[in-house]
Amino acid sequence: MRIVRPDEEREEFEEKQGCPGRGQQWWEEAIGKGLEENICAMKIRTNMEHRRQADIFSRQAGKINHVNGLKLPILKYMDMSASKGTLHPNALVTPHWSVNGHCVVYVQRGDAQVQVVDHSGQQVMNDRVNQGEMFVVPQYFVSTLRSGQNGFGFVVFRTSSEPLNSQLAGYTSVIRAMPVEVLTNAYQISPNEAQRLKINRGGESFLLSPQRRSF
Secondary structure, three states, X not given: OOOOOHHHHHHHHHHHHOOOOOOHHXXXXXXXXXXXXXXXXXXXXXXXXXXXXXXXXXXXXXXXXXXXXXXXXXXXXXXXXXXXXXXXXXXXXXXXXXOOOOEEEEEEEEEEEEXXXXXXXXXXXXXXXXXXXXXXXXXXXXXXXXXXXXEEEEXXXXXXXXXXXXXXXXXXXXXHHOOHHHHXXXXXXXXXXXXXXXXXXOOOOOEEOOOOOOO
């Protein structure tokens, strides 16, 4: 095993560039220019309105566009991300919680009924929010909402550049992944009721249409 000292690394770099003996100042300038070029070339702007680029889309419920550290690399340095959503009248966002960050939600238009419970199941919010209002959903708190008669437009700011959500209803939910026996014993319901609880939303996932009724 060979340990490379900083001055040896500089000398190797100078030899590869064909300019040995330039000194410490030249080395710092060369490295600095590379970092500066990366920062200057970094994408710092994106459009969240593109329908075709929606991360979640439902003809019956609406759409959501996410911007995270993968789409906009500069967000990695800020450790933040954002989402912009538009819901049709009476559409629902499935109950879910954030695994790795807090959420600040700003209402752009319309209104919605919002419910939030903490990690122990105690309800901490059950209010109707309107245009211009904001509310916070802490990490691990479960939240859900139903849009009003005029639809609902919102923006979410998250304290993670690569946010993760876990859902309690829908095709990709935790409930659907659980065996029927576990649901039967956990909720003291019949196997038939447990099966209905697992598949009651069919192929719908994060956005739920108003036409379907939950169990």
